[in-house]
Amino acid sequence: MRQRVLFHNSIDVWIGLCEERGAGWGDPDGYRGFISYLRERDLGLKSFGLCAHDAGSEDARSRLADELAKSPDDPSSRVYTIRLTDGALGVIRGFEAPAT
DSSP states (O other), X not given: OOTTOSEEXXXXXXXXXHHHHTOOOOXXXXXXXXXXXXXXXXXXXXXXXXXXXXXXXOHHHHHHHHHHHTOTTOGGGSXXXXXXXXXXXXXXXXXXXXXX
């Protein structure tokens, strides 16, 4: 997940985690649950002003960012910068998505 850079935005981390697990990542509620989980574990998330169309060229990624942008006052709908240390990766991989 870390690849060549130490910092990633939370949408890309969410997508990377889901892809590692072979799970879908387009559900905004899944992302919100993931961010809530990370915030509860105090990873030092820093707010990241990501424009929805800066999220990437994939349509599904833009749709996710657009949907999240509809709730700017919800901290779980925001995009954050995450420093991908070994400890942070352990916390991230410890996230268990609720059964749907």
